[in-house]
Amino acid sequence: xxxxxxxxxxxxxxxxxxxxxxxxxxxxxxxxxxxxxxxxxxxxxxxxxxxxxxxxxxxxxxxxxxxxxxxxxxxxxxxxxxxxxxxxxxxxxxxxxxxxxxxxxxxxxxxxxxxxxxxxxxxxxxxxxxxxxxxxxxxxxxxxxxxxxxxxxxxxxxxxxxxxxxxxxxxxxxxxxxxxxxxxxxxxxxxxxxxxxxxxxxxxxxxxxxxxxxxxxxxxxxxxxxxxxxxxxxxxxxxxxxxxxxxxxxxxxxxxxxxxxxxxxxxxxxxxx
Ligand SMILES: Nc1ncnc2c1ncn2[C@@H]1O[C@H](COP(=O)(O)OP(=O)(O)OP(=O)(O)O)[C@@H](O)[C@H]1O
Numbered sequence: 001x002x003x004x005x006x007x008x009x010x011x012x013x014x015x016x017x018x019x020x021x022x023x024x025x026x027x028x029x030x031x032x033x034x035x036x037x038x039x040x041x042x043x044x045x046x047x048x049x050x051x052x053x054x055x056x057x058x059x060x061x062x063x064x065x066x067x068x069x070x071x072x073x074x075x076x077x078x079x080x081x082x083x084x085x086x087x088x089x090x091x092x093x094x095x096x097x098x099x100x101x102x103x104x105x106x107x108x109x110x111x112x113x114x115x116x117x118x119x120x121x122x123x124x125x126x127x128x129x130x131x132x133x134x135x136x137x138x139x140x141x142x143x144x145x146x147x148x149x150x151x152x153x154x155x156x157x158x159x160x161x162x163x164x165x166x167x168x169x170x171x172x173x174x175x176x177x178x179x180x181x182x183x184x185x186x187x188x189x190x191x192x193x194x195x196x197x198x199x200x201x202x203x204x205x206x207x208x209x210x211x212x213x214x215x216x217x218x219x220x221x222x223x224x225x226x227x228x229x230x231x232x233x234x235x236x237x238x239x240x241x242x243x244x245x246x247x248x249x250x251x252x253x254x255x256x257x258x259x260x261x262x263x264x265x266x267x268x269x270x271x272x273x
Contacts, residue, residue: 001032002067003034003067004029004053004158005064007064009027010024010025011023011045020214022045026049027062034191034207035180036191036193037193037194037201037209038201038211039209039211040196040211041213042196044213047194050162050194054080066158075157076106077158080160081161081164083164085146085164086167091134102153103118103153106154117153117155121153122146122149125152125179140172141169144164145176158189165200166197174232202248208221208244209222220247224244
């Protein structure tokens with residue numbers, strides 16, 4: 001079954017002085033319970049695409065379907081984890097209250113069930129002990145764990161992650177990558193994980209969607225045929241990992257086949273139909 005169906009998404013930012021075609025034509029699907037990584041160079045429109053999928057930004061053309069229903073605003077059964085954990089947590093609320101907050105918007109949850117979900121998800125990310133702390137008392141990696149716990153507690157149908165580990169150190173990043181694999185094994189939430197880090201995409205994903213430079217199209221939809229049980233040491237040093245990362249690298253850096261296509265359209269000409 002398909003959870004997420006992205007069809008012909010195009011996005012043109014129409015500014016006063018210039019018009020930028022950020023995303024040209026993106027089409028892909030994510031099946032129920034899949035973990036798919038989306039990798040592309042900086043500025044290729046990953047955040048733009050994610051905002052469109054999350055219903056926060058309207059595409060110029062194309063559509064996103066979530067379980068067959070068109071997304072035209074933030075869907076209630078989707079959770080997003082952003083890169084800037086510092087700005088996504090409320091500093092005046094405790095860890096427990098930060099995780100519980102979105103649950104208060106969810107219909108039909110009793111206070112007891114909310115408490116249960118908060119406790120379970122904090123335990124799942126290894127932060128059961130930190131429930132009474134404030135975000136500013138925690139390290140960056142711990143704050144990002146809180147943001148992940150908040151997303152999981154919500155029991156979303158689809159989880160979107162936008163470069164969630166870009167701002168943490170390398171060791172914390174590796175730990176958080178393993179946490180994502182672990183949580184995905186446990187909860188099987190349909191996950192779309194956006195990153196510009198090729199190794200991270202190959203390590204995490206069942207599939208990697210490789211994006212071109214802006215204006216963006218899908219260069220390749222690559223199946224990651226690494227063993228399901230992955231670990232930082234053995235997986236990353238395996239010959240197959242090296243082959244897959246080389247394949248992603250060469251696709252990302254492949255020259256555009258259509259160099260005549262302008263990346264910026266003069267203002268006033270407007271988006272193409
Ligand atoms: N609100 C906006 N108005 C005009 N142009 C924009 C706007 N947001 C993004 N862009 C442009 O669209 C293109 C894609 O930006 P976007 O932030 O989606 O890329 P990205 O792949 O997420 O980048 P990064 O990896 O550096 O975070 C860029 O050229 C950017 O300058």
